[in-house]
Amino acid sequence: MVEEELLTCWQGSSYREFVKFQDKSFVQCLSSPWGGGEAGGGNMHELSIAMNIIEIAEENARREGASFISEIELEIGALSGVVLEALEFAMESAVKGTMLEKAEVKIDKIPAKAKCVECGKIFNTDDLYTPCPECSNPFSDIIQGKELKVKSLKAE
Numbered sequence: 001m002v003e004e005e006l007l008t009c010w011q012g013s014s015y016r017e018f019v020k021f022q023d024k025s026f027v028q029c030l031s032s033p034w035g036g037g038e039a040g041g042g043n044m045h046e047l048s049i050a051m052n053i054i055e056i057a058e059e060n061a062r063r064e065g066a067s068f069i070s071e072i073e074l075e076i077g078a079l080s081g082v083v084l085e086a087l088e089f090a091m092e093s094a095v096k097g098t099m100l101e102k103a104e105v106k107i108d109k110i111p112a113k114a115k116c117v118e119c120g121k122i123f124n125t126d127d128l129y130t131p132c133p134e135c136s137n138p139f140s141d142i143i144q145g146k147e148l149k150v151k152s153l154k155a156e
């Protein structure tokens with residue numbers, strides 16, 4: 001049984017810009033060539049993400065000498081630009097013939113939070129445009145909800 005922590009982040013300018021291996025944690029950053037934040041751009045986006053997730057998982061499982069992956073856990077932020085249903089659908093078809101064919105795919109949804117640039121109020125939001133509930137300032141920084149991570153992996 002191998003359990004490995006993987007992290008991916010959705011920032012930067014190239015698709016697989018940053019790969020780092022430290023002890024047992026594997027950090028890999030991804031960025032969206034589609035800009036992110038927009039839902040409903042068709043299934044190609046989610047299919048590419050699904051294939052990249054599988055690639056990351058297989059690389060790690062192989063490194064550990066595992067022959068199949070029994071469970072994969074993902075963290076998907078509400079503002080990651082990923083349509084969950086489309087990703088689930090894409091994963092179902094993309095895992096065929098891979099080490100993840102029988103893997104249980106767990107998806108943790110991360111709600112979005114914004115911080116007002118004016119008064120510093122932190123509030124829940126579903127988009128990038130909600131004004132601050134405290135001072136009505138329209139500008140805020142997203143501090144949570146852009147996650148797109150492979151959180152953990154169980155391989156055997």
Ligand SMILES: [Zn+2]
Pocket residue numbers: 116117118119120121132133134135136137
């Ligand atoms: Zn405010």
